[in-house]
Amino acid sequence: MAASTLTEVARLAGVSPATASRVLNGSARTPGPDIAERVRNAAESLGYIPNAQAQGLAKSSSGLLGLIVHDIADPYFSAIARGVQDAAREQGKMVLLATTGGTPADERVAVAAFAARRADSIVIAGSRSTRPADQDGNAELAAELDRYCRNGGRVGVVGHPVVGASASEGYHVVAVPNEELAAELARQLAANHAQEFVIVAGPEGLLTSDDRVRGFQKGLAAAGKPPAEVMHSGFDRAGGYEAGQLLAARIKADQASGAASSRPCIFAVNDVMAIGAAAALRSEGLRIPRDASVAGFDDIETLRDFRPALSTVRLPLEEIGRLAALGTAGNSAADVSAGAVTGQVTLRRSTETPPQVAA
Amino acid sequence: MAASTLTEVARLAGVSPATASRVLNGSARTPGPDIAERVRNAAESLGYIPNAQAQGLAKSSSGLLGLIVHDIADPYFSAIARGVQDAAREQGKMVLLATTGGTPADERVAVAAFAARRADSIVIAGSRSTRPADQDGNAELAAELDRYCRNGGRVGVVGHPVVGASASEGYHVVAVPNEELAAELARQLAANHAQEFVIVAGPEGLLTSDDRVRGFQKGLAAAGKPPAEVMHSGFDRAGGYEAGQLLAARIKADQASGAASSRPCIFAVNDVMAIGAAAALRSEGLRIPRDASVAGFDDIETLRDFRPALSTVRLPLEEIGRLAALGTAGNSAADVSAGAVTGQVTLRRSTETPPQVAA
């Protein structure tokens, strides 16, 4: 028993399909009240559900919004996803989800799939990469997106424009002031930390990571500090843990030798990495903030109960998702500027300097 | 400039649309190699992307899988979503996401929307509710789902069957042994805890919460303990926090009066609530496990670095999502049994009994 069709409803109501269509969906023309009533009753009794595919085909617009994330289980992305979902609901759209693991090649595939489904717009979250290995992938992704835009699609990007994308019509990027905020974080940390700074970064070439590293170094410089050492690792908890282990060994060695520069201030470029690093230190018997300061970035909600409370930079993730989705709605140039987002350096216990340990 | 169509490709290749269709999508009939080559080249040069809507219309199957969750930003759901997404990808489907906040009425709307999009299958995650207020919503949801199934849709549910759904064809529920696991947790905790037990539960009528409460009480009984007091609250961190505040006040009063039953063992029916409760205790100056034991349920990944490490029941969330999605794939009755899932009681520091505090 297949779902009933508009035609069936029309027949039961004794009207033409055209009329039925007009009353069941908002058309410019509104049939008479009595007819409308009849049609609505017929639809009701048949349990009529319009076929969105057919509707989409007919008016070439699908009511779909494609969302591309690296990993939906990552709290960073799921927070953004919530914002996107919210905005989509407001626009009466449904969201199509694609997770790609962050490789441009997979992202290209996802874009193509969205294009095939005639998604009205696409939101891409997740860091862009400039790694040489991703170069071809980036080019193809950019080409795919450009084509999508040329065909009338609108795309919203979180963070950086897609590498190599020509700034064609329909592009909207929600700028995240990673660099500025990282600099500000560095400045505030520098005020209380005499010891060396270490940056636990993601893979080189990951734009978000690179920006935060650069900003942090600038902030350090502005505060008259020497640049921090940068350790590259995975952009996730495991990466942070790995770096943390290295650091733990070093700290313990320093402590054993009574060297001056123990108790480093560690800046991990995102909260999840920071947690990983902290876990590594702890598993080596070190304590935070006694033996090291740790700061992250993002202010992931689920991690706010972490102890010691993590110093970080609050980013309005959900809002960012909203803006990215909203930016693809209608309008145009004007809202590009409105797409700016602000964060907030948030110092907590993990970077407190114990008075008794002061230099 | 609209996207190019199959017809255009066919014309450029000098063949009929039928032939073009046959080569570009796997048809039973395969055109000659030379022709296929021509068509493929034409498609390539035109940047042809098949219109999935039209394809869906023509073969009435959309390649869509609808996923319904309460809140995608909740780590519990995002973990499940990852599993679903994975399974969907394997099946060559895309996932449509809907978040409903858990109200049956909204879920009904989501199901209808999925039905309109002719999603091949629907996965519903998130606890069912039997609250009186949701009765009507449940009935409507069940009706909507039944209709969807009758029209050939397949639905996978994690946890409990939808309240009131007739077990029609195409239903698949992934059973989660909440009760058994909660009982086991209670047994294990009872072995080390002489003091009173308190259950921080979700709203009454939330099946998942109710099951875990019931199981825990049974486990307690099996261990010869009196039943635990049950506090109802929100099923989220805020709910846990709220209950935690009440408990903190009580514990402090007990401690002040030197009463015997201080240091309760608190079982929160999910990890997020447990974290909330723990945060509340801590904000009142109480320490875990010194002043109280706390256990949760789910073993949320992001929370594993929480200190003190949270005793909980590990649930293979991602696997659950996979199974739910896979269950809607093809096959039928046989895999219903295969849909069983096992969890693992995991005791950690948060429920350790300090020797020196022993009764």
Next chain:
DNA sequence: ATAAGTCGGGAAAGCGCATTCCCACCGCTC
């Protein structure tokens, strides 16, 4: 009262594709 102007409804033409049916042509057998 008649002409011009609405308004409400229906017929029909797509939207882009899959697929059934049909036909021309091939090599084959007897």
Next chain:
DNA sequence: GAGCGGTGGGAATGCGCTTTCCCGACTTAT
């Protein structure tokens, strides 16, 4: 060499809906 099944390609139909166009009936102005 004529009849045969088989094969590869095209014409046409339909999926369910929107939308333009058209037409009859009604209203209003002269």
